[in-house]
Amino acid sequence: MRGLLLSLALGGATTIAHAADPAALDCLGPVRHESPAPGSAEWAQRDADNMACARQRIDDFAQQPAALFTPGKTPALDAYRNPASHAGKRFRYTEASTPSASGKPIAVEIYRPCAAGSCTGLPAGLKTFEPPYPAVVIVHGGYSSKRLHRSAAQVLAEAGYMTIALETTAPMGTHGPDAQSVVDWLFATPKAPLAGDAARFFPHWDQLDARMVGIAGHSQGGSTASLIGQTDKRIGAIVAWDNLTALKTGWVDKIGMDPAADLAIRTPALGIGADYYFKVVPTTEPPEPAKTNTQGGRGRGTEAHPKDPGYQELKAAGVDTMLVMLRAGTHLDFSLFGGPASRYGEGVINYYTLAWFDRYLKGAHDPALATDAFKRLTAQSFDDSADRHNISQGLYDSKAVAAGDAITQGNRPYRIAGTPVRDRLSFYFRSRCAITQPGSTLRVGSEDMRAAGCR
Template sequence: MSTRRRAQRGARLSAVTALTLLILIPAAAGTAGAAPRASGPAGDADVCTVAAPDAVPGTPAWTERELTNLQCSSQGSKDYNASPAYQKAFADLQAAWSGDEGRAVISGLVVGDPLRYPPVYWDDKRGQYEHVWIDIPNRGRISAEIFAPLADPSKRLKADRPPYPAVLIEHGGRGLKEPHWQDAEVLAEAGYVVLSIDVPGGAGGSISPTVAPAEPMALHAARHALDYLLSAPGKPTATGQVNPWHALVDERKVATLGQSLGAITTSYLAQVDPRVDTAVAYDSCEYRLDALGNTGPDPTSNTNTGGGCRTSPRPLLPEQLRTPRLAIQADYYNSNDVPRTQAPDPHHKDEYHRALVAKDIESMHVSLRAGQHNETAFARPGNTNQTRYGLAAHHYYTIAWLDYQLKGDRPRQKVDACRRLTAEVFDKSADVYEIGSGSFDPARAEKAGDVLAGNVPWTVGGLPVDDRLSFYFASGYHLGNGTVRNDDMRNDDGAANCAKLL
């Protein structure tokens, strides 16, 4: 670690010694769109923001740090569950839901971040949105949503012009597309066309084909959804459909993104389908279930005693690996995880990354501090699956990675994206896209005369990267044939020299 970073870390470590777990109570936040200020009761610093102290296993300091980390894994959920703005938006969403086609209700409640409900808060305001049905062979149907940048260039948050790179999003097992509104909206605003789908057989509105496919339904749905996303006049899908937004899609630049089983599935598809240029995986769990439906060798890896999800390129052979991949993994499986008493293997989660690096394929593996398996699957009131900064960190790295991989034909843009990926401090490049549920500021709500105006999304601009990374599991990157490489992002010696990529 560089002398400057060591000094900075020492200052932060001094600050954390005075903090207690009581600091985790949600508090009002700063101005929306600005870098988050550490906040807590009576102006105390946020224990989940400052550097975690070093600790020896078996000591009281270790126990306190681990319990604090577990509490931080639910900090964001505590924010929005206590927020009158979230409660009002959710009630409005619940009332409007029955008129929406292809939507799911689980145990009487709708799902998804209510402050990202596309028809009300996003469509024709921050981007373009449409619900579509994708027909698949044997009378199956996939309920899907398309997101794209605004048509009016003067209103876009990003100056990119069409056609745009394309991104396919698939949810996790027993999941739904609506909890991933935040991912789809963020990417669309950043200059991508996004198709997000419900896999048939789950709780969503999709319909399973009358004849079961030979491959797992998640993979079958992803293949046909990709066909639809890239379809155009003269190149329809197998059922004769054409993407109504085909003119906006650059079929030469394609990515997949998935969470949990969706990450396993879309990462597999990215390696075997030559149309896909890169993959993004959120807490992939290959050691539990691989893309071909086989139970993995470690079924406890996604239980609260198994150390969280582990990645693996299985069932792919090394010679089948060809596609760059960003993986973002969590510290825990859920908030009920058994507190750790010993340090885990720092490479417990990055087997897929190391396999790609061994083939000299560009790869990045980010292990986020305190995160849970379903951090990016925003669902409904009462959930305890989100940190305060996790979603913003996911979006920061995802946008930078896709810009690097899909917009890097312009060298300076590639270097800029590389610098964001390898930065020591998060910049504010992705913060402008954060509009979802966060903390509540009563003064803002009172001033505007609107409870919804009191919502303050959490952002990461200005926060040190190493304090957002897991202190248990390794994070690293391998870019440009190893020209830009780091095997331990929390202990590097300064910013990577991305200019070498020119």
């Protein structure tokens, strides 16, 4: 019954044209048909498999405990990532607000790493970090919420970053000014508060390493991160989740600010995209090269169009950049809203997000970490750098529950460690890279990472 309610709540978005054989379906390993001809039975089977893989996470919801659901509705939040369940154990957590440029309060969630003696029962695999901390500002998408990115915010905090996730003051149209207001607030101190109010400064200003600040965002927030990350010189790295947006060609996003005509592209930026938007629909012919571009500089949308305009803009400017396209991923792999999403997308998203900030934020002042992060970005197989933080995406196993919090103990997260990178990359859209080796001017790159890796 719950599975039916989920399907109805999504308006049939997960209906597929060809039902994949569950016994033969392998969403973690290699695809069943590597290079089928368009229109062939093999093409149709591979496409059906991909669509089925893109809905596995919502299928998993049907097996979750009823406590995770509001009756008759899909789960709007990730119950496993409730901050109250892990504050003081995996990270430190506070809430705050700061006025926006319009004067309205911007609510934020602040996640700080555990320092020595500040957390109890730190899980195995995690470690403490001493301040000052690098920081990442996280911007949600249009008609969305900061709460939908708790996984990324908490993963970054567990890896040593102070993360600030903001709630925009309006569903659309204020993402740019609101995010800029939060960035300005982040840098404000008692000696240099925001103008007009001596009390307007970041509450953890004394724990911030102002040399290392990045910005990440999803959808409309991804365009916001793409822009503010280039215009604000205090920001050292960008991660755009579906997707990195071109600023000089075809800007279409309405975020409350626009790129200047003379904007200089200077900040390293990672884009992570997906096979599908909100709906999982058949792909009957190769979508690349795209016949049209209805989304301007954006790399997302409902039609087949270029996914890489932001990547190509940075590459042309000689700035390090990368585009990772998720196999069977959807627009909701990044926000855990309860709609169609793949089982392994979250792990890949967190893997590359961590590696990118380690390379271009922490790594800017830690050569050893920069080298390690570069290896992760160019690796042929995943390590456990993301898996060690994964407590949510998984399949509920009621038989494994012995005592305590059944919702937490019964979840068995999916892992990507040891699996080939190419098996997690889209076979419809190319993943690309153009990045510089630490301590060198040597640039490695690939316009098809699935075929050739990043080297």
